[in-house]
Amino acid sequence: MKTITLEDAAKRLLENDNFIVLMHSSPDGDAVGSAYGLCSVLRSIGKKANPLCGDKIPDCYSCVTDGFELEEFDGKFIVSVDLASTSLLNGNAEKYAEKVDLCIDHHFSNTGYAKEGYVDGNASSCAEIIKNLIDVMGLNITKYTANALFTGICTDTGCFKYSSVSPETHRIAADLMEKGAESSRICKIMFDTKTRAKLELEKMVLETLEYFGDGKIAFIQITDEAMKKSGADTGDTEGIASIPCQIKGVKIGITMKEKENGEYRFSVRTDGECDACRICGNFGGGGHKAAAGCSIFKEHDAAKADMISVCTAALGE
């Protein structure tokens, strides 16, 4: 992948048309906000642009997706946002894996799969980069775009809490609010709204809490049974992975979730000293230093033991 400047990335977008903007599977707020935000800006100057995700976008992001209709056209210029690796493309997005013209991302672990790319691992979120990109393009940010990008920034920073937040992040948030971003409405939806089912699920998940490594590792499980009993859906599991690492004295928080076909999905959060990306890398996963994920295809107890063992080793590093 040829590394290009933000100015060059802006040029590519201004020169081309008929954009497909790819999102990773299990899209989060940053993927959705970046893709929809970028598409809305491209459309505002008369270009055709569609976001594309192999998965259904969770309802909690309807404040971004509602009313944004897909257009009919053949994709000519393929952009990826917030996409560290093409292994994270699924469904009808997968066919573009080898055809990405421009990658815009903030993952240090970006695998360099595109023809050209702008990757800033120090940006809090991909949406933060998109905001700067729009400024470089000299285009206006509408209220819709401001809301989409604000959603990306606030969700990827745990509402401005993570170490990835810079003074620049806060100033961009301020700018987006002045462009109409409904900060408190978005934050309320993303961070301060729980369905009754989610609250029920959290209670059940807390019952599974176990400690390892002298209390430095906390482990919780989201079982199929808890999902069914609580009536929770996938969107309701959002944020649960951050619970174990919030406990005082815990350095690594693990969340194990039962999936279909013998897959167990692990979310690993750390205090920022232990490297979650490296822990998950042992199992073919990835992410950031303080937050990463991976899947293990083994029996329940074996999968759990493997993860605990790698995390225990990571404590000593």
Place this chain on the structure above:
Amino acid sequence: MKTITLEDAAKRLLENDNFIVLMHSSPDGDAVGSAYGLCSVLRSIGKKANPLCGDKIPDCYSCVTDGFELEEFDGKFIVSVDLASTSLLNGNAEKYAEKVDLCIDHHFSNTGYAKEGYVDGNASSCAEIIKNLIDVMGLNITKYTANALFTGICTDTGCFKYSSVSPETHRIAADLMEKGAESSRICKIMFDTKTRAKLELEKMVLETLEYFGDGKIAFIQITDEAMKKSGADTGDTEGIASIPCQIKGVKIGITMKEKENGEYRFSVRTDGECDACRICGNFGGGGHKAAAGCSIFKEHDAAKADMISVCTAALGE
């Protein structure tokens, strides 16, 4: 109380010496951050200044209070910060109730108890005002002061989530980070750290959840028994009051806490449409539109019924 400008407030501070800076009882992050932040700035120009609170300051604010020693002197100029009413002064702070020279506050409900005052009800936090005040005074913000003020701003805005947050709030946060505020460390302590006891307490509190008013009112209780059983202390109850109002469809969230001497302390949170300050005003309490508190001195069931009844009425307004 004579309303003065920020410039006049700055003048009073520069002209006087031997400051006592008063905080309200049950001090929160904004009270502590504002008082310690202001004192540290006054000390930096050779003046004597002590913060004063009738209550012990909770351990969770030790990142602000640690190493800040009290000086020996007779208070000559009395300042209050984040203090809506002198009825919130207790212990050894109470004796200054009639002697406040300068009040700096962000509560619309401020009762005007001081000789002179600067009250900006639109500021997200008192610490936000103190930051501007320091700029007007033309003084430098040290890393210590930046951390204290950042603590005030982030705690009083639920980490930049509430509707009180303006673009200005984010820009001030950015400035404070550039002055050395350790944003992610502070946020981690204030929002992402739970003792095991707190997690245990939360589980028990969730067991008490009840709905009223067609699910628009959610009610939880922090009983003495739960406090004892979980091993939680007062600091561990922080944030619990926001749980009921986070539930989808809930417009008013009530938290009832058993205190000594037949007192029940209520925290009321609303979706911002119902007026929490008015609800609590019925019982002699106060606060903001979306978050307020009060005490009721009655038997358990009667106190609870009174609050539910006032909240149910507020739903219809």
